Amino acid sequence: MIPHTSLNLSGERFNVIYKFRGDEATARGKARGICFEQTIEFPADLVGDDDIRGQIFGRVESFRPLDDIHFEATVSYAAESSGFELTQLLNVILGNSSIKPGIRVQRLELSERLLAAFKGPRFGRDGLRERLGVKERPLLATALKPMGLSPESLADYAYQFALGGIDIIKDDHGLANQSFSPFKERVELCAAAVARANAETGFNSIYMPNLTAPADQIMDKARFAKQAGAGGLMIAPGLAGFDGMRRLADDDNIALPILTHPAFQGSFVTSPDNGISHYTLFGQMARLAGADGTIFPNYGGRFSFSRDECGEIVEGTAVSMHNLKPIFPVPGGGMYLDSIADMSAFYGQDVIYLIGGGLHRGDGLAETCRRFRQLIA
Amino acid sequence: MIPHTSLNLSGERFNVIYKFRGDEATARGKARGICFEQTIEFPADLVGDDDIRGQIFGRVESFRPLDDIHFEATVSYAAESSGFELTQLLNVILGNSSIKPGIRVQRLELSERLLAAFKGPRFGRDGLRERLGVKERPLLATALKPMGLSPESLADYAYQFALGGIDIIKDDHGLANQSFSPFKERVELCAAAVARANAETGFNSIYMPNLTAPADQIMDKARFAKQAGAGGLMIAPGLAGFDGMRRLADDDNIALPILTHPAFQGSFVTSPDNGISHYTLFGQMARLAGADGTIFPNYGGRFSFSRDECGEIVEGTAVSMHNLKPIFPVPGGGMYLDSIADMSAFYGQDVIYLIGGGLHRGDGLAETCRRFRQLIA
Numbered sequence A, B: 001m002i003p004h005t006s007l008n009l010s011g012e013r014f015n016v017i018y019k020f021r022g023d024e025a026t027a028r029g030k031a032r033g034i035c036f037e038q039t040i041e042f043p044a045d046l047v048g049d050d051d052i053r054g055q056i057f058g059r060v061e062s063f064r065p066l067d068d069i070h071f072e073a074t075v076s077y078a079a080e081s082s083g084f085e086l087t088q089l090l091n092v093i094l095g096n097s098s099i100k101p102g103i104r105v106q107r108l109e110l111s112e113r114l115l116a117a118f119k120g121p122r123f124g125r126d127g128l129r130e131r132l133g134v135k136e137r138p139l140l141a142t143a144l145k146p147m148g149l150s151p152e153s154l155a156d157y158a159y160q161f162a163l164g165g166i167d168i169i170k171d172d173h174g175l176a177n178q179s180f181s182p183f184k185e186r187v188e189l190c191a192a193a194v195a196r197a198n199a200e201t202g203f204n205s206i207y208m209p210n211l212t213a214p215a216d217q218i219m220d221k222a223r224f225a226k227q228a229g230a231g232g233l234m235i236a237p238g239l240a241g242f243d244g245m246r247r248l249a250d251d252d253n254i255a256l257p258i259l260t261h262p263a264f265q266g267s268f269v270t271s272p273d274n275g276i277s278h279y280t281l282f283g284q285m286a287r288l289a290g291a292d293g294t295i296f297p298n299y300g301g302r303f304s305f306s307r308d309e310c311g312e313i314v315e316g317t318a319v320s321m322h323n324l325k326p327i328f329p330v331p332g333g334g335m336y337l338d339s340i341a342d343m344s345a346f347y348g349q350d351v352i353y354l355i356g357g358g359l360h361r362g363d364g365l366a367e368t369c370r371r372f373r374q375l376i377a
Helices: A024-037 A051-056 A086-094 A123-130 A151-163 A183-201 A218-228 A240-250 A278-288 A307-318 A337-347 A367-374 B024-037 B051-056 B087-096 B124-132 B151-163 B183-201 B217-226 B242-250 B277-288 B308-320 B338-347 B367-374
Strands: A013-021 A059-067 A069-080 A103-109 A138-144 A168-171 A206-208 A233-235 A258-260 A293-297 A330-332 A353-354 B013-023 B059-067 B071-077 B103-109 B139-144 B168-171 B206-208 B233-235 B257-260 B291-297 B326-331 B352-354
Touching: A013 A024, A013 A059, A013 A086, A024 A059, A024 A069, A059 B013, A086 A103, A086 A278, A103 A278, A123 A138, A138 A151, A138 A330, A138 A367, A151 A168, A151 A183, A151 A367, A151 B051, A168 A183, A183 A206, A183 A218, A218 A233, A218 A240, A233 A240, A240 A258, A240 A278, A240 B013, A258 B291, A278 A293, A293 A307, A307 A330, A307 A337, A330 A337, A337 A367, B013 B024, B013 B059, B024 B059, B024 B071, B024 B168, B059 B217, B087 B103, B087 B242, B087 B277, B103 B277, B124 B139, B139 B151, B139 B326, B139 B367, B151 B168, B151 B183, B151 B367, B168 B183, B183 B206, B183 B217, B217 B242, B233 B242, B242 B257, B242 B277, B277 B291, B291 B308, B308 B338, B326 B338, B338 B367
Parallel strands: A138 A168, A138 A353, A168 A206, A233 A258, A258 A293, A293 A330, A330 A353, B139 B168, B139 B352, B168 B206, B233 B257, B257 B291, B291 B326, B326 B352
Antiparallel strands: A013 A069, A013 A103, A059 A069, B013 B071, B013 B103, B059 B071
């Protein structure tokens, strides 16, 4: 037996709603198992009747069938088991259980005290609208690409996009710090190009470089980008870590809007019975880590997300999470101007439309962007 | 059309071997698609006959059936597209394609010039053996747990494990910086306890704290741990980012052996047609990011890895990767002393056995550890 342990805990707990695949007995076993796997990872019979058993063990709070082979359980954990850190919170939510097939995180219900440890999105929907001076209409975004173009050519595109009234002009996530497009040179030229266009148009377009970079360079690059006039930052937490994004978002000296990019995160969602739901990964977790907008592949493009899955993400961007602001869904990926009518019915006003390669077909970039903007208005 | 672009690239390319699910036409389409998705993410017909087309585009180098519904393709990319950074290299390997079902990374074949940009494991198998003074036998490891115990109780366990001759005594990955077990207090007490036991036994046991922590705390905590006498560090790249681990491993002032923990990484492997192979994720990528040993769930325990998948990981720890040293496979998870005979036949000598909760059953910890060590010798 381990030493009898008294803990001075608050009693506050947070809930994770899991979906299990299997017959009822299997699913109940998985629900019970997760109470140990995500906490003590230790033989329960070696723990006496103490606060580790009473508080640290996960608790199955409810259990119900979804269909013949899927069951849903709410499991609660002591708020203190998270250490009030994002890395350890994610670890309690799914750490080792990510390795077990047939377990999927459906939703998080995080308590007020736990969420108070996270700043979450600095701007959120309202803050980003205010910064961009756009009251009601959807926001427009595009990506600078393809990989291989010089900083000068990318900056020329940025200028034309801004002339055409695109609100957010971001690096493609494949633009890093390659020899053919060094980060600093690109950021300076693109930020200046957007500023030049704004001076002509009176718009408030912003340039958002890709901050997905080596761990020891992210903060320096962010400071450089801000200094150079970048109006926001994009980062892929699948590559840089969710907490790498959280750190960037929390820094009061940087204080720029953040878009999260889904690169390298897809494996969490591609198998419907494993991993994490679209709702939680691209909605709730993105907000926990401080994103102001969450990029994801739109239904009907070259990716496989369904309308329902995209709808889930939209819900996750706005569901009440105490102090964490609602953020923008940013559907993109193989979108074209003629998708807008259908998307408008689906997403409504609180959305950022991300159109990349599609803008390059037509009568000149700036002109195509103006049509994009007219379509929205 | 985009501007005609001349690039001054080396011509050196690296290969990613992908498995695709689908009929042959579908698989060929996926292979071709990945050449754009992972690089230009842009309509190919808008790129002229220039170096972007000739160099930056991915190239299908070979294509073959594996069975009726699985095909394998080797796709090559320009070394420079990686920017010689781990974050961008991982992005080129699987970034957006992680979001498409039916694509799995099977193996990496990285060129010498690309690998020269990565230090990889500082110690590797030989270096860790030398540091621990263990020439030929398998190494022994255990985890301090359960979550909820005080630093004093954990340190007492660490002392007994070290007395019993366990080589590596690591924090459970659920020990972070919680109120009931603050990081600094735990690290000081556990490192001191292991040193005290070493002084009695003459062994070289080391204590490895869990460095999975907020992005802005990892390096400071590592320095603290080294100062306090920790003999190695464990980190979960699924939570802290692969590059968070790479940064830790590369730091010449810290210079301690690193174990990588699989928490939150499971979704890459649990679906056999998506994500990343066991071989690449736990073998090749762990080495790229500087791990000296890679923890994974052993076959036959409470996780689902098969013998074949564990065998793949062992291969990935030792396959030639130019300057990157071979590292230790560290099977763990629901192992007991009576698993050792079978594991010994399977893993041979170059392995670290990780037994956690199983050591707590029997006639006192130190005595059980001695039996563990006798079983190995």
